[in-house]
Amino acid sequence: MKVIIVAGARPNFMKIAPLFRAIDRHNGILKEGGERIDPVLVHTGQHYDVAMSEVFFRDLGLPNPDVNLEVGSASHAVQTANIMIRFEEVCLREQPDWVLVVGDVNSTMACTLVAAKMGIRVGHVEAGLRSFDRTMPEEINRIVTDSLADLLFTPSEDADENLLREGVPADRIKRIGNIMIDSLLFNLEKIRARETLDSFRLQRKGYGLVTIHRPANTDNDAFMRRLMEILGNLSSRLPILFPVHPRTRKQIALCGASGGFGDGKNLKLVEPMGYLDFINVLDGALFAVTDSGGLQEETTFLQIPCLTLRPNTERPVTVTQGTNKLITLQTLEQDVEMILDGRHKKGMIPDMWDGFSGERVISMLAEQAGN
Numbered sequence: 428m429k430v431i432i433v434a435g436a437r438p439n440f441m442k443i444a445p446l447f448r449a450i451d452r453h454n455g456i457l458k459e460g461g462e463r464i465d466p467v468l469v470h471t472g473q474h475y476d477v478a479m480s481e482v483f484f485r486d487l488g489l490p491n492p493d494v495n496l497e498v499g500s501a502s503h504a505v506q507t508a509n510i511m512i513r514f515e516e517v518c519l520r521e522q523p524d525w526v527l528v529v530g531d532v533n534s535t536m537a538c539t540l541v542a543a544k545m546g547i548r549v550g551h552v553e554a555g556l557r558s559f560d561r562t563m564p565e566e567i568n569r570i571v572t573d574s575l576a577d578l579l580f581t582p583s584e585d586a587d588e589n590l591l592r593e594g595v596p597a598d599r600i601k602r603i604g605n606i607m608i609d610s611l612l613f614n615l616e617k618i619r620a621r622e623t624l625d626s627f628r629l630q631r632k633g634y635g636l637v638t639i640h641r642p643a644n645t646d647n648d649a650f651m652r653r654l655m656e657i658l659g660n661l662s663s664r665l666p667i668l669f670p671v672h673p674r675t676r677k678q679i680a681l682c683g684a685s686g687g688f689g690d691g692k693n694l695k696l697v698e699p700m701g702y703l704d705f706i707n708v709l710d711g712a713l714f715a716v717t718d719s720g721g722l723q724e725e726t727t728f729l730q731i732p733c734l735t736l737r738p739n740t741e742r743p744v745t746v747t748q749g750t751n752k753l754i755t756l757q758t759l760e761q762d763v764e765m766i767l768d769g770r771h772k773k774g775m776i777p778d779m780w781d782g783f784s785g786e787r788v789i790s791m792l793a794e795q796a797g798n
């Protein structure tokens with residue numbers, strides 16, 4: 428069984444690593460009559476900076492991509508179209524039995540569209556999440572991908588319900604849990620052995636971690652200026668570490684917020700980090716402020732208070748069960764104050780965030796062999 432596994436952008440890499448491990452395991456313990464799975468790793472090149480891509484391959488022990496489509500950055504239409512044109516050639520050449528896509532980035536949707544039109548079966552890992560906010564490019568990607576995929580591997584009950592409501596037949600929906608947590612658990616010892624936190628002269632549970640990269644936030648000048656002002660204020664209470672996404676760096680400079688905030692010592696704007704370093708500083712943080720999807724889940728797993736600067740989330744279990752809280756800039760300082768006072772909900776770890784999601788995907792895929 429030949430399976431193309433697609434990854435394109437930073438949040439995809441930690442979701443494909445467990446699939447490769449599970450395939451190795453599957454092939455290693457093949458029973459008589461069982462079918463080997465041959466993976467082909469296609470990197471679309473949506474993310475290309477060393478810090479946004481290569482570091483993750485190294486950190487996660489991923490094989491080098493078999494194919495890199497090298498599409499780079501462009502408008503949504505151009506990026507999506509380029510991925511489609513180049514991915515079609517790969518499918519024609521490789522003739523895969525399945526294409527596995529993960530997450531909700533443009534690469535996820537573009538490759539799904541290509542495969543579905545070529546009659547190649549598609550499995551979507553992290554299916555069914557919905558923010559119900561179509562101003563988010565990711566929401567469009569999720570809806571298109573899920574409406575075309577043959578197998579929908581979901582992380583949670585809400586995802587199953589969303590898909591059923593949209594008319595997806597129940598036998599296509601397979602709950603496998605949270606695959607990103609597989610990577611976190613698998614690497615936790617390595618992560619905790621790193622000295623990233625010390626290299627920034629930070630003390631465990633003595634600082635806040637910030638990441639912001641969604642266009643709805645970064646491309647709003649008033650938001651960015653106010654955010655930087657608030658982070659400057661907060662940094663007089665405790666150090667704030669802010670690894671800055673390339674998009675965010677551009678916007679901070681554009682809106683003129685780059686100077687005059689904080690004392691430059693306690694508000695640390697640093698380059699994007701690799702996986703192991705980033706989870707090391709997350710694990711040591713007292714709290715996180717973010718608009719990332721993945722971080723809402725990683726904080727829930729590590730039971731770290733998370734303040735999410737978004738009006739909605741496609742990952743509601745992080746709010747109902749985990750440590751996540753949706754907030755606005757208006758209450759950010761107050762919310763941090765509550766955390767400093769020890770008044771933030773504790774949260775619990777949701778069901779099936781257990782490190783075996785990748786294995787569930789691969790064993791369900793193997794069951795499809797010969798069908």
Ligand code: UD1
Pocket residue numbers: 436437438473474475476479480500501531532533534564565640642672673674720
């Ligand atoms: C993409 C995903 C988003 C995900 C995020 C994680 C889509 C629609 N969005 O958003 O869901 O949360 O990745 O990072 O797929 N850039 C670089 N170097 C890189 C990559 C990007 O400098 O390696 C800059 C470019 O200026 C580019 C901008 O960042 O225009 C945005 O990159 P893009 O891939 O379009 O979207 P992200 O904001 O990264």
